[in-house]
Amino acid sequence: MTVTGPVDLLALTFPTHRIDPAVIDTVADVVANRDARILDLLVLVADADGSTSLVDVSDGLAEYGLTPLLPQEGSLMSDEDVDTVGASLPPGHAAVLLVYEHLWSARVADAVTRAGGEVALQVHIPADVVAAAVAASTGTDPAPAATHEESEAS
Numbered sequence: 001m002t003v004t005g006p007v008d009l010l011a012l013t014f015p016t017h018r019i020d021p022a023v024i025d026t027v028a029d030v031v032a033n034r035d036a037r038i039l040d041l042l043v044l045v046a047d048a049d050g051s052t053s054l055v056d057v058s059d060g061l062a063e064y065g066l067t068p069l070l071p072q073e074g075s076l077m078s079d080e081d082v083d084t085v086g087a088s089l090p091p092g093h094a095a096v097l098l099v100y101e102h103l104w105s106a107r108v109a110d111a112v113t114r115a116g117g118e119v120a121l122q123v124h125i126p127a128d129v130v131a132a133a134v135a136a137s138t139g140t141d142p143a144p145a146a147t148h149e150e151s152e153a154s
Contacts, residue, residue: 005106006122007039009077011085012096017045019064019096027098028068038069040076040099044086052086066096073099 012023030036043055043064061067076099085095109119135141 003039003073003101004109005037005102005104006124007076007099007101008124009081010098010100012098013085013089014094014096016092017094019043019066019094021065023096024065024068031069035102035104037101037103038071038098039073039101040097041066041069041071042077042082042097044082044089044095044097046086046089046091046093048091050091052089054082054086064094064096069098071099 014020027038031038041061043061043066045053045055047053055061055064061070077097082097085097089095105122112119
């Protein structure tokens with residue numbers, strides 16, 4: 001398989017070891033609509049003592065209800081990616097780590113290339129930066145996306 005679109009790593013955290021089925025269904029819909037392709041997927045679980053366990057695709061994602069999200073590649077996350085998320089995961093929580101390709105962007109880039117053009121720049125801008133820029137341009141208070149730390153405080 002050839003990867004032609006931009007690729008991102010997404011870490012989704014949950015306050016229990018249970019992954020909400022609505023989240024799984026939503027991600028599965030994005031994949032079914034061919035807007036994204038999952039390239040790698042892992043689950044991290046933090047036990048009550050703070051130790052973390054890694055669940056890989058071959059180790060039984062079915063028990064977490066993640067079978068509809070089976071990745072097409074695998075082994076794309078570095079140990080550093082996993083360690084970073086694991087170190088910030090509170091006891092009793094779980095995280096789903098996804099490496100995914102933006103297929104919609106690849107389709108646009110293909111059309112541009114066929115038209116003789118090229119994608120000259122593509123930059124990922126975090127949601128809180130966008131919210132602040134919109135607020136500054138409209139004179140309103142920004143409504144930033146909740147961060148992990150903000151979620152923990154509430």
